[in-house]
Amino acid sequence: MTDDTRDRAKTQYASGQTAFERGNYREAVECFEAALDLAKATTPLGGEIQTWLVNAYSAVGRQSDAIALCQALTRHPDLETRKQGKNLLYILQAPQLQRPTNWMTEIPDLDKLSTEGAQSLGQAGYAGTKTTSRPRPKPEEPTIDPSEINRKDNGFLWAALVGVALILGGLLWLS
Helix, strand or coil: CCHHHHHHHHHHHHHHHHHHHCCCHHHHHHHHHHHHHHCCCCCHHHHHHHHHHHHHHHHCCCHHHHHHHHHHHCCCCCHHHHHHHHHHHHHHCCCCCCCCHHHCCCCCCHHHCCHHHHHHHHHHCCCCCCCCCCCCCCCCCCCCCHHHCCCCCCCHHHHHHHHHHHHHHHHHHHC
C-alpha cells in the first residue's frame, strides 16, 4: 500500500469516526467501508477500521453484518484487533433483556415527518420552541422555639481553649 493510499484511508477513517460520534451512522458506514477498501484488512489500521465498522453496522441495525465482521476479526493477524473482535462478538451475541414498557420513552423519528407534520409538532412544542421554566419556590426554613435551645455550658469551649494554650506554650518552649 502506498503512502498516498494509506493517507486517503486514514482520512476516510477519520471522517467515519467524526460522523459516528455525531450520530450520522449511515455516513459513518460509508466512510469506514471506503477506508477499508483503501487499507489492507490485515493491517492494524485495517483492524481499527473494521472495529469501528462493526459499531457502525450495529448502530444502523445491520446486526448480521456486524456479527459476521466480528467473527472475521477474531481471526485477524493483529492481537489487539483479535481481542476487540472477541469482546464485540460477545456483546453482540448477548441475549437482549426484556425491559418493561413503562421504563422506556418512545422518541418519534423526525426524519420521516412531512413538512406539515413538522409544523404541527412545532406548534406542540417539539421542534425548537423554547420553553421557559418557572423558578421553584424556596422552602421556608423551620422556626426554632428559643425555649428548646440548650444554653448550658458543656465545657467543650474551655477544654478546647486550654488545649490550644498548651500546644502554643509547648511550641514556644521548644523553640
